[in-house]
Each structure stands twice: as structure tokens, then as C-alpha cells.
Amino acid sequence: MLKWKKLGQIFDPRDYAGDERPWLAEYAQAPATLIFDDFVRVYFSCRPPRDENGQFVSYTAFVDLDRKDLRKVVNLAKKPILELGKRGCFDEFGTYPTSVIRVDDEVWAYYAGWTRAVTVPFVVGVGMAKSKDDGETFERLGDGPILPYTPEEPFTISGPKIRRFNDKYYLFYVAGNAWLEIDGRPEISHRIRMATSDNGIDWMRQNEDLIANAWDDHESQASPDVIFANGRYHMFFCGWVPKNFRETKARRIGYASSEDLIHWTRDDVKAGITISDDAKAFDHEMVAYPHVFELDGKTYMLYLGNAVGRYGFGLAELEGELA
């Protein structure tokens, strides 16, 4: 079992809500890092206040943390990295979540975009955008998604995480497996999947679930975050059980490892991180959406706490090596 030392909540969006940032009221979801010489840029998705009909939208922005002390905020985005999509487009009501990677002197972002539907609350697709200013602002490649729906993946396609291993791009993502009906409301069940690409734009999908179910036949998996260390690929992800997660508030962090990125052995116990006992802790009810990264010889995990990141994210430091 891995051992994490929790460093506590390091970013709460409510501390920064105000006239200057009308797009930011609460939530800082799905953290993803981009490392600079002096700081670590953490992308997250946030929401302005709900509209008069109680509907929300989501934006992606970033906060820069001091590289020498990640608990210190040194800069916060002045505006979202992308405007919402045009009318009728897949990302008209939100960009959430976003994952980034450096490609030569650009930064490429892979993001889930969502729009509202009628019989289900949302429909999600994965889009791509490029930045020429070190990841401050991005321009879409085009108005549509780079991963279209297919006969094999007919429902939501979301949660992209972009990686580069062995001269190939890997996109880990989740695909809807079924829309369930729980207490009269539609709930999505997601499974973790993968696609590969030589150029980061044209993708070949594996069309297989990577991670076997362990919690429930209709469990929902998210945030497939992969890192290579000590000769193996390690995946931290999160998940929940659609039939009761609204009551239990349970979202958990799981773990799997692989030699080849295709065959994964699940071992959730090894993840080594769970909710805090302290009833006042930001992660007392849930831990979710992990992102693991290495920095200056240490391994860190950013993750969401209660209410799926409504009050921001926290940081943990691995004790020992990721092996």
C-alpha cells in the first residue's frame, strides 16, 4: 500500500470569487498540472453562480502554485482559458475537465465539452485546443469534438487525460456504458478507456474497458490519471456507485498498474488514500479526481474533497517511491 502524507486543502475557489472573476464562484474540479521553472500551473474547472433557472455552466481556468512551496498561490487566471462553445456545439455549456501537454513551444489541451439534452441531463464529447502563450489562452482546433461518438461508444465521452509515452500519444478517457435510471433520474455509468495517436490529433481507439469493475456492476469510473515510474505505469482513478452515491456521497480513489498500458491489474487498496476522519476536513466525505505528478524528486497527488471539489482541491505527498 502506498502511503500519502496529506498536506491539506491548498485552493478554495470561494477565496477568489468576486467581480473580477464573474466566471468563478465555486468548484475547482479535476486538477491537472503543467510545470514551469518557478511555478506549477494547475488547471481546474469552475462554475459561476447558477442562472435564474438553476442551471450552471463550467469553465476551465488555472492557478499557479509556487514550485518551492505548493501551498502558496502566486497567480490566478484573469479569465477562463477558453470561451464556451458556439450554439449547437458539443461544448456550448461547459469545458470540464481539461488535461494539457507541452508539444514543442505550444501547449495542447484536451477537454471534455458538454451540452444539455432532454432525456438525459448532458451529452459530453472531447475537444482539443492549442495555446501559443504557455497555456494562458487556447484556441480550438475546430468547433467539433476530436473523438466522435461511435457504434461502440454511443454515450458520453469525457474525462480526457493526455500523456506521451514511447513517442506515442495516449488519451485516457471515460465512455458512457449505460444511462441508468436511479430513483427516477438518469445517472451515467462510465468506464475507463484509451486511444492512441502518432500526432495527437488522429486517434485510434482501443474500444475496451481498461479497468475491471470492483465496486458494483454499474460502477462509474473517472479521472484515469497515468504516470510512469520505476518501470511500470501506475493509474490512479476515482469512481462511485450510481445507485447510492447521492446518499452516501462516496467517491473513492482506486489504483491499477500495467506493464504495457493495455492490460491493467486493479488493486484499489494500494492507492493508499481515503477520506479524512476529521469531520471538519475538506475531504471528510469524499476523495475524488486524483492527479499524480512528480516534481523535484517528489511525487504528489492533487485531489478533490467534499462535494466533488465544490470547495476546491487538496494536496498529498507520497512517502517513499511510486513502485
Next chain:
Amino acid sequence: MRWQKLGQIFRFIDSPFASRFVSHAQSPQALVLDDRIRVYFSTRLEDKPGQFVSHVQYVDYDFNFKQVLGYSDHEVIALGTRGTFDEHGIFPLSPTPVGDKVYGYTNGIARRVSVAVETGVGFAVSDDNGQTFTKYGAGPLLSATTYEPFLVGDPFVREFDGAFHMYYLYGKKWSEATDEHAPERVYKIGHAVSPDGIAWTKENKSIIPDSLNEDECQALPTVIEIDGKYHMYFCYRSMVGFRDGSGQAYRIGYAYSDDLVTWTRDDAVAGIELSDTGWDSEMMCYPNIFACHDSIYLLYNGNNFGRDGFGVAKLING
């Protein structure tokens, strides 16, 4: 091209479908079988007040369209389950025979909130001469991609020169809502190729130039080869005012090509115009061109987008 109109051959209200469906027989598409011409069309059920879903049915004719030989009285192809691309209707189904099977390419419809609908191209296969189709997965074969961001639909597929060619439409824009109208769509005709009819490569561009203006909507392409030359019929209209006559209602357009890729538009050559009076005097839309033995026919809808049925014309001079 010169056409002889054979008139409205299908009247919804006089058909057995009138007892099972509400209205419409849209986008007639022919499948020529050994002993009959099977014509698929989409007809409507009302699922909520003022909201409709399209279902595919068919009617069988003799080779001269003189006699009805039969009707579908069963589900030809199922609509999608909750959350899928074709949950709220299939309109149209475009059949093409491949070996001893019939491939059916569909335009699937699902409702949205900020715009009326989103669409995608579905695929289904029939092993029983087109009586029923089994879907190939729950998702679409083609749907929105980077440069075709919405409303991919209206597929028409044929094998030409050893490859499968799909002509289809894709969305270019949704207009903002105004006091007069809800968001309106603009769509253009695109082209994709495939070695097997399943894995497609989109050309990602509009292949038919506009004749009205850049907001022209082009729909339902249908292509036939005659003596080594390819002819495309389609329908087009203006973005707004196409329902009430204040703009351009659907008309039949025409283009030709030698290579299936580069098309020259020349609507004047279409050879088929509105009638002075009657069922196709205000609008003509959703053409389907096909050969049957030595004749070439054009099925199409008339006024009100095919609310009352469809008609056919016969080519008398290519």
C-alpha cells in the same frame, strides 16, 4: 435532364399507416428487389404535445409504380435507447444492396436544449430483403467531428468504382434566436469514402457551391451514374422563411461530376420544377434517384415537407 411527373403516388391519409401514425411520409428512398420496388419513408408519432418522433416504414410497388404490392406493418428499425443519437427519430433510412444483404444508413435524431436537435449517421444491416434492419451498435457511424461540429446526417451511400461513397450533410451554423424565430440551422453537403461501408474518411469540406447565399441549406443528396457521368440531385432552401413562404422554400438542385469529388452545380439542368397547382406546387424536397431495369426514377416530397405523401417522376431524356 427531362422528367415526366407520374404524380403523387402515396397519400398518407388514404394509406393503412393513417391508423397507426399521425402524419407524414418523408424522404422516400427506393430499394429495387427481384419482384418489387420497396420505398422506405419516415412517418410520425406524437410523443408529447406538439412533439414528434419519426419512424421508418415502407410501401412496395410494382416496377411501374402502378400498383401497391404491400405495406410494412411492423417495426422496420428500432429507435435508440435513452441518451443515444437516434432516440427521437430516424429520418430518413437510405438503403443500398451489398451482396445478399441490404445496408441501411440512417439519419438519427436526438433532442437538445439550446437548439432543437442533434443528428448522426447510423448504420444497420438487413438479412431479409429490407423487411427489418439490425443496428450496428448503439452509436453513430458518423457524427460531429472537429470541422463538422454538428448535424451530420442525411446519408446516401453507393458503391462506385470499387469504393463506397457517402454523400451527406453537416451543420455549418446555428443562428441565434430572434423574436421571430428559434435558432435556425445551416447545413451543406459533404462527401466521405470507405473501403467497406463502415469505416469512413470524411473529406471535411462543402462540395456543392451555394446558389442563394452563404446561409443556403442543402439537404438529401442522391447520386446516380449514367454513361460514366455522375448526377447529383439534392434539395436546398433559405435559412429562414422556408416554411411560410417569406423565404425560399425547398427546391430541387442539381450538380454533375466525372470523378465523384469535384462537382459542378447547375440547377437549371435538373429538369424538374414546381407544378402550377397541386401537391408539389409550393415545395419540392428530399429527392431519391434510382434505376430500375431500364428506367430511372426520382422519388420526392412536395408541399409541407411530405406531410401528405410523396410522388415520383420518370426520366425521359438524360
